[in-house]
Amino acid sequence: MTDARILAQTMLGNEPYGLLIGEGWRPATGGGRFTVTNPATGDHLAEVADADASDVQAAIDAAATALPSWSIVPAPARAAILRRAAGLMLEEQERLATVMTLEQGKPLAEARGEIAYAASFLTWFAGEAERIYGMTIPASIANKRLLVLRQPVGVCAMITPWNFPSAMITRKLGPALAAGCTAVIKPAEQTPLSALELGRILRQAGLPDGVCNIVTCQDPIPFSTTIFDDERVRKVSFTGSTEVGKLLIQQSAATVKRLSLELGGNAPFIVFADADLDAAVSGALASKFRNAGQTCVCANRIFVQRSIYEAFAERFTVRVAAMQVGNGLDPATVIGPLIDQQARTKVERHVADALAGGASILTGGSAATPETQFWTPTVLAHATPTMLVAREETFGPVAPLIGFDDEAEVLGYANATPFGLAAYCYTRDLSRAWRMAEGLEYGIVGINDAIPSTAQAPFGGFKQSGLGREGGPSGIDEYLEEKYVSMVL
Ligand code: NAD
Numbered sequence: 001m002t003d004a005r006i007l008a009q010t011m012l013g014n015e016p017y018g019l020l021i022g023e024g025w026r027p028a029t030g031g032g033r034f035t036v037t038n039p040a041t042g043d044h045l046a047e048v049a050d051a052d053a054s055d056v057q058a059a060i061d062a063a064a065t066a067l068p069s070w071s072i073v074p075a076p077a078r079a080a081i082l083r084r085a086a087g088l089m090l091e092e093q094e095r096l097a098t099v100m101t102l103e104q105g106k107p108l109a110e111a112r113g114e115i116a117y118a119a120s121f122l123t124w125f126a127g128e129a130e131r132i133y134g135m136t137i138p139a140s141i142a143n144k145r146l147l148v149l150r151q152p153v154g155v156c157a158m159i160t161p162w163n164f165p166s167a168m169i170t171r172k173l174g175p176a177l178a179a180g181c182t183a184v185i186k187p188a189e190q191t192p193l194s195a196l197e198l199g200r201i202l203r204q205a206g207l208p209d210g211v212c213n214i215v216t217c218q219d220p221i222p223f224s225t226t227i228f229d230d231e232r233v234r235k236v237s238f239t240g241s242t243e244v245g246k247l248l249i250q251q252s253a254a255t256v257k258r259l260s261l262e263l264g265g266n267a268p269f270i271v272f273a274d275a276d277l278d279a280a281v282s283g284a285l286a287s288k289f290r291n292a293g294q295t296c297v298c299a300n301r302i303f304v305q306r307s308i309y310e311a312f313a314e315r316f317t318v319r320v321a322a323m324q325v326g327n328g329l330d331p332a333t334v335i336g337p338l339i340d341q342q343a344r345t346k347v348e349r350h351v352a353d354a355l356a357g358g359a360s361i362l363t364g365g366s367a368a369t370p371e372t373q374f375w376t377p378t379v380l381a382h383a384t385p386t387m388l389v390a391r392e393e394t395f396g397p398v399a400p401l402i403g404f405d406d407e408a409e410v411l412g413y414a415n416a417t418p419f420g421l422a423a424y425c426y427t428r429d430l431s432r433a434w435r436m437a438e439g440l441e442y443g444i445v446g447i448n449d450a451i452p453s454t455a456q457a458p459f460g461g462f463k464q465s466g467l468g469r470e471g472g473p474s475g476i477d478e479y480l481e482e483k484y485v486s487m488v489l
Contacts (some may be wrong), residue, residue, distance in 0.1 A: 017048040017192070019055055020199040020214040022062035029054045034218040036193060039105040039337040039373055040327040048192045051217040056184070056226040059213035063155045063182040064232045066210030071152045071180035073208075078178060079126035085205035086122040089115055089198075096166065096197055101328040103191045104165055105336040105373075106291050108328055117455070118166040118198075121174040121471065124455035128476045129178035147485040152180035153258060154234035156479065157227040159220070159248075161240045162339055163294045165191035169198060171459070171470045172237045172260075173212065179479035184213045184233070186223045188240075190339055192216040224251060231255055235479070238262070239296075242419070242464050260468035260478050262296070262460060264393050265421030268414035269299035269450075270436070272407075273307045275426035276448070281315045283450030284399070287424060289323065289377055290451075292335050293397040294343070296465075297422035297444065297453065301383075301390045303410050306403045313362060313381055313401055320399065321363040323377045335397055337373040344373050347396035353388040354380050354400060364397070385413050393419070407432065415441045420462030424450055443469075 016033075018025035032050035037043065049055075070078075089096060097111035104111070135148040156176045160168040169185060176183050187195035199214045217223055227233045228251040238248055239262040252259050269287060271280045287299040304312045326333040338344050344367065351365060364378030375397055383389060383400030390400055404410040414423060423442040427433050433447045443461040446452040453459060458472035468478050 017046055017196050017216070019049045019051055019059070019216060020196065020203075020212070021055065021059045021210075022065070022213070023209040028052060029058075034189070034216075036103055036190070038102050039190075039339055040329075042372075045102055046193060048196070048216045051215045051223070053222040053226045055217075056215055056223050057230075059184045059215050060155060060157075060227065060230050060233060062210035062213050063184050066208060067152075067155060067182045070182055070208060070211045073180070075129045075132060075178075075180075078180065079129040081202075081206050082122045082126035082129070082174060082177060085202050085207070086119040086126070088201045088205055089119040089122070092201070096194065098329070099197055100165055100191075100194050101336075103193050104162060104328075105339065106328050107333045107336055108331065110291060111328065114164055114167050117453075118164075118170040120455040121167065121170040124471070125174035125178040125476060128175065128473070132179065132476065132480065143489045145487040145489065147487065149483040149485060150480045151483055153479050153481055154181060155232050156181045156183050156235045156237060157233050158183055158185045159224070159236070159238045159240065160185065160187050160195070162188035162190040163291060163296070165194035166198060168239045168262075169195055171455075171475075172239075175470070175476040176237075176479045177207070177211065179476055181235075181479050182211045182213075184215060184227065186215050186217065186220065189216070189218050189220070224248065228252060228255065228257065234258060235260070237468075237478070245466065258478075260470070261466040262468075262470060263421075263464060263466040264419060265296045265298075265461065265465055266300045266391070266393055266417045266419040267297055267422045267424065267442075268301050268303055268410075268440075269424040270303045270404075270410050270414060270426065271305065271308070271312055272425070272427040272429070272432065273305040274428045274432075275308075276428060277308065277312060277315065279448060280426040281312065281319060283424065283426060283446075283448070284316060285319050287446075287450040288399045289320070289335060289397050292338060292375070294339065294395050296393075299399070299424060299450075300393055301385070301402060301413075302399055303402050303404050303413060305410075306405055309401070309403045313379070316399070316401075317362040317379045320377045320379050325368050325374050325376060335374075335377055338375055338396055339373070341373065343395060344375060347375050347394060347398055350387075350389040350392070350394045350396075351378060351380070351398060354383055357384065357387050359383045359387065359389075359400065362401075385416065391417070407435070411436065411439050415439075418464040421460075421465035422446065422452070 368374035
């Protein structure tokens with residue numbers, strides 16, 4: 001079946017993809033559209049509306065208009081809508097996963113997993129909506145009563161990346177809606193279809209007009225200028241590169257907006273000689289190659305203690321060499337395409353730099369075909385901490401293996417980066433596990449766990465990997481203001 005016919009089976013696929021603003025779907029004011037491309041085939045998938053600044057303004061107007069009535073909807077009623085939306089996502093899991101694979105490239109099994117993961121944020125924050133407790137504080141003066149109320153921040157703008165087109169939205173939108181905020185969302189230009197399908201589902205679940213607005217556009221600048229200039233937008237939540245995150249920090253100064261930033265990573269994956277070797281190999285495989293290595297938490301530097309280096313490299317390489325590269329719609333595929341040519345160029349640059357610096361290729365090392373974005377999963381032996389592949393986020397299926405001798409040395413290597421999102425450590429020594437968990441300067445540490453992310457736990461980075469936390473019990477705090485009320489009786 002052609003991509004177009006698969007898309008036509010989606011609810012939105014029969015119509016031109018519009019902007020979701022206020023009471024429904026509409027074209028961009030200037031009539032602009034842009035093309036969404038399948039990264040596996042290069043085929044044009046669909047056309048979506050290309051919003052300009054006036055459309056963004058209209059979306060902010062709609063969110064501001066909807067705010068007073070949405071913020072007073074009782075928490076259990078807000079929670080019920082979120083739960084209904086999560087249920088609809090799971091009912092439509094196959095269809096939504098197919099749309100995601102078409103526009104993003106990840107294997108269908110991973111796309112199904114992401115839909116379930118994305119829905120889990122709506123369910124988790126539905127529960128949190130019902131637990132937005134305030135506080136009373138004992139006063140030092142007899143006739144005073146001190147109270148703390150927790151109220152929604154207001155209109156929130158959200159900017160999301162292409163690597164998790166559904167989950168990166170619900171991880172922000174779930175807590176925002178649960179708290180009583182309204183939203184204006186700009187999905188990544190490479191993957192707008194998953195966002196629009198989510199918008200349809202939220203309306204189907206009964207979300208009132210204007211509470212969630214989705215603005216697709218090819219150029220992010222007019223969007224960000226408009227939201228940062230508007231006093232009514234009280235918060236901006238961004239997931240993407242550290243470079244853009246820094247620009248947004250500067251832009252937020254003019255109107256002192258609250259910011260949440262989930263930025264880039266450079267995860268160390270550390271394997272000690274006392275680790276369960278098979279578990280470490282499987283963990284490294286899952287962490288490194290999920291989404292073709294295009295995740296912010298994926299192992300970027302694999303440190304292996306020298307006494308087991310050869311054994312690890314051998315077992316790991318056999319597994320990597322067996323990974324099938326191809327179109328994500330093929331059930332045999334485990335590695336899909338990179339998102340675009342720019343991503344491929346970065347991977348090429350990192351591999352060339354490593355080889356020039358003395359690394360050697362154990363498997364892979366080149367594009368699967370010269371003209372496409374498929375990169376053969378690669379293992380590099382004898383990599384060093386000074387190579388580009390260890391200093392920058394590669395964002396591709398390349399695993400550099402770096403040897404180390406002892407704990408102090410590897411902890412030094414692991415922390416010698418401006419990033420601090422996720423780190424992994426495999427060991428069976430309980431004391432060492434604690435020392436590493438406490439010593440790693442990272443927001444997320446997986447001990448013998450390569451896939452720690454879950455809606456129930458806080459997700460976010462130290463250092464230049466970001467500000468704030470998403471998910472977990474504290475995720476909703478990002479969308480709430482604390483108001484202190486002092487009352488004299
Ligand atoms: P990116 O920063 O280029 O783009 C992310 C989003 O920002 C897109 O929607 C894009 O249109 C928008 N954008 C780009 N320039 C902008 C600007 N000047 N003003 C406002 N918006 C702008 O990042 P990317 O390449 O799409 O995503 C990959 C990056 O995201 C990686 O660094 C990855 O580590 C990071 N990421 C982080 C997390 C996390 O939770 N920490 C999760 C996923 C991805």
